[in-house]
Amino acid sequence: ATPPTLAQERGGVINVAMIGELASLDPTVATGDLLGTVTQHFFETLFTFDKEWNVTPLLAEKLPEVSADGRVYTITLRKGVTFHDGSAMTAKDVVASLHRWLELAARGKLVQPNLAGLEAVDDHTVRLSLKEPFAPLAALLAFNNSAAIILPAGKMDNPLKEYVGTGPYMLKERKADQYIQLVRFDGYQAREGDPNGFGGARKQYLDEIRFVPVPDANTRVEGAIAGQYDYADLLPVEAYDRLNGQDKTEPLLLKSFGWPMFIMNNKQGMMTKLEMRKAVQAALNADDMLAAAFGKPEFYTVDGALYPEGYPWRTDAGTEAYNLGDPEKAKELVKAAGYDGKQPIRILTSRQYEFHYKMAQVAAEYLKAAGLAIELQVVDWATLVQRRADPALWDIFITHSPFLPDPALIAPLPATYPGWWDNPEKEKLLVALNAELDQNKRVALFTDLQKLLYDQAPLYKVGDFSALSAKSPKLKGYEASPWPYFWNAYLEK
Amino acid sequence: MTRYILQRLLGMLAVMFTVVTIVFIIVRIAPGDPAAVMLGPDATPADIAALRARLGLDQPLVVQYLFFLGQLIKGDLGQSIFLDMPVTRALAERAEPTFFLTLFSILIASAIALPVGILSAYKRGTLFDQAVTTFAMFAASIPSFWLGLVLIQVFAVRLGWFPVAGYGGPDASFLTRLSHLVLPAVALGVVSSALITRFTRASMLDVLNDDYVRTARSKGMGEFRVVMRHAFKNALIPVLTVIGLTAALLVSGAVVTETVFSLPGVGNLVVSAVLRRDYPVIQGALLVIAAIYVLINFGIDMLYILIDPRVRY
């Protein structure tokens, strides 16, 4: 659905209001949607996702050829891809980059133990072999944070000193707390054909893209209304009515964008007790939390399943434990856990995502009603990410995730993720899920996993929510996405 | 005069030294190991031990203090934890908006406060005077962040006269950047004009009762000249002090205002640093801002030389 060529204008600069500042610009080492959103413009991966969330090639010529036993991946690279420093991308760069990813990236580390070999077959072919089959590998390689980005072999220090990627835009200047300035990379070789989600052709209409950190959600709204930002990310849904009918901006609703969750500390503290986790599960009222966080019902769905309707992974297994809002039952469980009613349960949350904070506040009231002493720790997102790594510092933290194409990508499932859900039964299911290549069997495995999740309550899924953003009516060619990207977008004069 | 300058200079250095000491103490009263706090929870014990050694935290307090002084003299304020750059650079990069914001606020505040204060003192007891006094007190009661919110709503969102937030992009011209400062400067300026107005009024009242003002009148001089030439110039001396003080206080207002207007200035940096537990940045900002305050005061002391012959002597 490419708009008529005539209307596509080359040139222009857009300001994108993002929700905060980034601690680092290395999407391999760190995770986070914000990081992925920004860096995907200048760092690219071998694969990416299309509109239907299927893995599709990006720097790779085509999808990998997988051996019948599912253990050997042969990846053919595109020819003529150059880095921002002018050098050509070769298999050598890819191998080095993938090694870096396997060592440093949280998602890479999932694969690392399973790795049997990684080598360049020729200048444009890379072969990766596994000890055991691993179904989600291609999806992992397609991800934009904790991402397997391809860097020039000589320029991959940790931390990164230079930001040399292959993307359609390149980093020109970064002023902390002020802006990240990207300019068009003229040596970019787009894929043939039409754009398709993150895949397909990436067109470079805009001269410049500026990501401006605007941590205050309200300022993002006001800035959008005033026309200062061409795109404003993740706005409070309450602003929808205000954005409607403005001449300098328009609301952009992304239905079933993702799901907020309360992650419990399974490693240290009170929440390691199953009864406590079950108590939280029993106490929370998802309706209220969602209503408080997202306002009108059209912005959220009260749903306990890990995938919304329409996804092949959808199942209701275990969800009878969801959205109970039953303080009495919770109290009993709390009592059973031997909790003294005094030891503070620390809920770590951030205001950068205002809905996290609001859900935290509602949850706090429900949990108090269940007899827990709640201590809300409100920090900025960067701090939260830092702190959650230390099991001594928190009991519950709040985060959210988009609906990911493969359950293997769901961040909190592996035991390495802060929360440390480390359960032999789960590990077994997860390994099986990853190793299984048959889709039907995988769905069955996932159903068991979801049921186990509700039994063990390592985390609490709050529901599904829609995301609100705003964009200038002049900004065309933009496709709504959980990680907004601005290649293919252009400004109407 | 040299004596005066020397005296002030020594005084300034003494205060500076105490400021440094206080900052040193503030950082030490933070509970827990400063190195651990500085490095954040991700740090390994080895990292922490290394930093402790680098900062000399394993040394006795006196040695630590001397080390801290030594680093300062070298102009080293440490390394930001979050921003991955030296604190000095982080501060320098953010100096411009804060500097101009402060400057404009002071100009706005003075432009309002001086004439109004003078007139209100001159017409003391009248309705005008009462109105001014009440208004000044009212203005001083408005939280600057609240006023900022109101100004954004009215002038940026509804009327669209000024940008809502930020400090312009990479190629923003100086003028564009300044246009970002108008609303915050007004928000700060109005609030601080209250203080200056009241002070100008009080100072003028003092001076207007002085004998030499009566002498000037007894010469047959017109009122305007009496007030401007004989009263205002004399009243200016304490007023200048307050303007200087306000300039420094504005930095504190800037902390709030910059946050409201998302201005990438020192104030914003401090708030983010607190939220990110970036202690070296907090420490550095405290030091630099206090130093600026001390310098401004010193500058005003030096200005006195121009205005007041008594100190020249």
Add this chain to the structure above:
Amino acid sequence: MSQSPSPAGGDVLLSVRNLSKRFHTASGPVKAVEDVSFDVGRGRIVGIVGESGSGKTTAGRCILRLVEPSEGEAVFDGVDLFKLPERALRAYRRRMQIIFQDPYSSLNPRMRVGDIIGEAIDTHGLAKGAARQARIADLLTRVGLSPEHARRYPHEFSGGQRQRIGIARALAVEPELIVADEPVSALDVSVQAQVLNLIQELQKELGLTMLFISHDLTVVEYLCDDIVVLYLGRILEQGPSREVYANPRHPYTKALLSTAPIPDPTVRRERVILQGDIPSPLDPPSGCVFRTRCPFAIEACARAVPPHESVSPGHSVACIRQAELATPATQKVTA
């Protein structure tokens, strides 16, 4: 070395010897009082006169140890006050008191008159309860106020009345010596006379000894038995007041007496109008401190501080030319 004469009468209550006081200020040491020696006979009123800044107040405060003297001694009833430790001094505080010039700032505005006087009584544990009240009432009556005034605050009184309260406070501890620092200078003439009368009555009645500081020569002449003339911290002339007034020997004393305005248009005096201003005590002239304004100064005056020479019993002068200049200053001419 200055040789100070004893006052006529012999019984010396206070003997000040070589008192010096230097204040250390930002612009250098101020020589407020330099090498001052004089005696105060029991029951006598000694006047200290001098222009502003001559060190009158400082001398008085030093004697009472309200500022620490730099040098010298003050022998009070046989004991050198300057050598007493703070503790021992407290016993002597009872025996010496001070009255101030400013009737407004010398009374604590937040205290009732009764408490102001009562504090003096309490500090030395002189009376309690009813006896204390009676004593306050008595003191108030004695200074010409009424006992009901004890309940009032200082601001409810006029300047003269306040001065009376100050006097009552000083008298409350039954002192032997009172240093009165310009007690009437701030008062209107009509009230000044009332207070002067009161001081005299009390002095007679209680046998008080007084150091009366003033710059009003007429008042000093009227009230004082002896007079000490200070200039830039030094004594230039001292002696029994009738003697000094009748026969001033120092050019400064002469000038002072000749220029003091007399409320009688028929008196025409030969005036000695001094040129210039008093030099700064930061940097006083060498030798005789008065020489820069003295019409009779010669070179020798700059060389050494002139010694005190006795010119008649109890009357001494610090001027090397006093003998050649001896002429009476005041001549009455009827217009």
Add this chain to the structure above:
Amino acid sequence: MAAVLSAPSPLTATLPEDVVLRAEDLHTHFIVGERAAKSVDGVTLTVRRGETLAVVGESGSGKSVTSLSIMRLLAHPGRIVAGKILYRMRDGTVVDLATLPEKRMRAIRGKEIAMIFQEPMTSLNPLYTVGDQIMEMIRLHEPLSRHEARRRARQMLELVEIPAAEKRLDQYPHEMSGGMRQRVMIALALSCNPALLIADEPTTALDVTIQAQILDLMRRLQRDIGMSILFITHNLGVVAEIAHEVAVMYAGRVVEQAPVEALFARPRHPYTKGLLACIPNPERDRAADGARLMLNPIPGNVPSVLNLPPGCTYAPRCPLVEPHCEGEAPGLVPAGPGHLSRCFRHELL
């Protein structure tokens, strides 16, 4: 309320040729809230050409307010509420200063009537050189260039016997002593050659020896220049030295005006008499054996201007008081050649 301004000619007729200034029944009040401080409550006084009128009175008797009323420089709540201040300008016309428009008043201040104040330390602006301050005055009233004004300023400093006048012009007030500043004030006041100089306690803050210098200077200047002086003081000694005529004030009123010798020889008001008796006088106050005699103070205190007694304000303290003194206020009546007294019983004195 203020008197209606009459045409100049009838005013001229009311003022004898030798009189420069005549205040007639002047009332100046300070109105604070509902209360009026009657600081000047019927002052009548006369300054003759080329003479010095000393106004003497105790603190608060209204001397300064009288002089400020004449200059129309009253501080905020102060207002002339009644009375006339007739002034003969150098060109012979007589004006009523009480009602003169401010603009014309400005031309009179400094040029016709100049004033010096009690506090030499604070009466000069510390931020300008004395030369600037004198030149400012000169150029305000005369069309002189800076250079000419400076020359005149120097001459004025020389006139008041300031040594090294040229250098002093460029000095600031704080670099001078009190006596020197008072000389500068006099130079400033005389720099436009005023016909009348009002001096409000110009020597009170000074030491006796300096006071003598200044009095001497003023006396000589008056003789040489021939201006009239209204000299305010509370010191009867100073009055005796400088005045031709004396007006005695008490509680906002002039109670007696007379030539100086007459007043001291035979005061015709009990207050004046009381004042003179208060001042220690060695001859009078010593018994034959040298023992001190008591002084004769005036009993009681000066009444508050907020609450003046009805009738004669001196009645509560007066030894001659009669019942009717407390009911009716006496007028200022002749009591001898050139002698006026505000007492019903002045003949008894």
Add this chain to the structure above:
Amino acid sequence: MAAVSITPAPRLTTLMLQRKTLAIGLAVILAIALFALLAPLIAPYAPNKLSIVNRLKPPSGTYFFGTDEFGRDIFSRTIYAGRLSLTVGAAATVFACVIGITLGLAAGFFRRADAVIARIIDAMMAFPDILLAIALVAALGPSLTTVIVALGIVYAPRLARIVRASTLVIRELPYVEAARALGVPTWRIMTRHVLRNLVSPILVQATFIFAYAMLAEASLSFLGVGVSPEIPTWGTMIASGRQYVGQADWMTIFPGVAIILSVLSLQLVGDGLRDLLDPRLRKDL
């Protein structure tokens, strides 16, 4: 010179009521304090009572000031927030007074202490108030108590400076000298003669510090570096209402007005007291 007199206690109350602004200021701040004190009786709802269905309701008969995003009653919260805001302000002021008076008196009386204290006062004043408070809170760890302590420390030097300056003046006054001449012990001179005469300037200054401390607390809370955001103070209320500006303005307007009213009335009181008690400025009236 004649205006040295200081009004004694008995007439003070009458005089205070005579001054319109002072009386108004006093009435308003007392009313606010009363509301805060009686919050449980007055507030129609519990301050933290969620009622998601009633979220973001505009002011009405049921919700006088409307509701917030959790359906909590802004009116009740404003009243309860007043408790905390006033407590923080008052406690910080008391704390500042205790430190400030002690330091100021010590500096004014003991030369040797003065050298150090005066220096510290100057240096402390070099830090902008909010910035210093932020740093202190950051160092001590954010909590209600630390905010109070931090603000107390921030404002203590202002008071100390005034107390020190006045002490230096008063200790040279003749009536203190008279007490010394009588042999009155130093500590009694400090309390009876000096401190007692400092009551008015301290009272005036304390009133202003109270006002500033409340503003500062609001700023800290607004920035999210002070009182924890779920504790309702006026500052935290504005902070959370901020994103509803233009949509649910009542969330920011009412707490904002509450701050302005309290600070204004405190300033009116301070100003009025100064007029009343400070003889030097009194002559202007």
